Amino acid sequence: MTTSSTHAPTPESGWTPRLSGPDGDVRAVLLAVAEHQGLDHAPDDIGNLLRRQEFDHGRLIERALRHKLGAALADYVHRHGLRRSFPVQLRVPLLSFLQTARHRATVLTAEAARVSEVVAEAGIAAAWTKGVVAQERLYDGRGVRQFNDMDLMIRPEDRDRLSATLLDAGFTAEQVWDSVSGRLLPRSRTELRIYKLSPDHLPHFHRIGPDPVVPVFVLDVANSLTWHGADWQVPMDAVLAGRRSLTVGGVSLPALSAAHSFLFVCLHLFREGWVDRFARLKGANLSQVAEVLREWRRLDADERASVVELVAAHRLARPVAWACGHTDRIFGTSLTEELGVRGDADAEWLGEATDSLLP
Secondary structure, X not given: OOXXXXXXXXXXXXXXXXXXXXXXHHHHHHHHHHHXXXXXXXXXXXXXXXXXXXOOHHHHHHHHHHOOOHHHHHHHHHHOOOHHHOOHHXXXXXXXXXXXXXXXXXXXHHHHHHHHXXXXXXXXXXXXXXXXXHHHHOOOOOOOOOOOOEEEEEOHHHHHHHHHHHHHOOOEOOEEEEOOOOEEEEOOHHHHHHXXXXXXXXXXXXXXXXXXXXXXXXXXXXXXXXXXXXXXXXXXXXHHHOOEEEEEOOEEEEEOOHHHHHHHHHHHHHHHHHOHHHHHHOOOOHHHHHHHHHHHHOOOHHHHHHHHHHHHHOOOHHHHHHHHHHHHHHHOOOHHHHHOOHHHOOHHXXXXXXXXXXX
């Protein structure tokens, strides 16, 4: 299993994250949190940084929030007895990130279980991805993996049947949640046209619930591991044929196989960091890069071999090299070499995205 030093990564390319300058200590702490999430690493020198009087704790929290690592930072700090190293005014807000994330995970998991039942009864093959299942499989159910919606994967031919099933289950279609008014409003015609022109996702489904922290359930349905028109595609029949059942928060949920889950995390990072229209809309962040590494470290030898076979079979070397190349550059790992795609991870292909992925 690959291990590395977060604080001074030394990939063979010679590139290292900028850890000097006024934000160097902040970057070092956040890189450690992103890689280890408090689950498999003692704080050591990171604790010493946090205890320094001149350390910018507010800057650290702001950067953590930008990269969806607020709950992870809170867990790391509280787990390792570092809470008192933060100014007293920041301690309660920091803990609230974790408490809110854990509550949200509990509520969304229960709703995912309800949706799974109605989808299975309709005879539709589906699998949960990203936060709903990653919270347990990659983060041991500690609530450090922040997510705001539920992500479901289906086959393209099941789009209409699933839509009808979700409407019967109380969801609404072609609407968006307005947090100011607390209402669902019609989605714009422009957005709906984009969904029709790019049929790799359905417009998000919504269902208003009674929980004040999670006032609306948002369901994102995808039918591709990449995007419509991409040069890289993976047949969804094969993806869903390898589904497995995971126990998450005491309930059983269908999920992708370990190998397909790793591929999806890589391809999703590639999609949001490399494709201009997606990068402008939301962009990739450090937590997504760290999840590539965490996925890889949780795979056994047979599962890693399956990933290598899938990359070759579906000609995914370029996008996987992009995602894993940035992972190697940031965390000092060797994923591209282990996957046999190092030759595709050249500087020109990786481009200038690395700085935008750093805290």
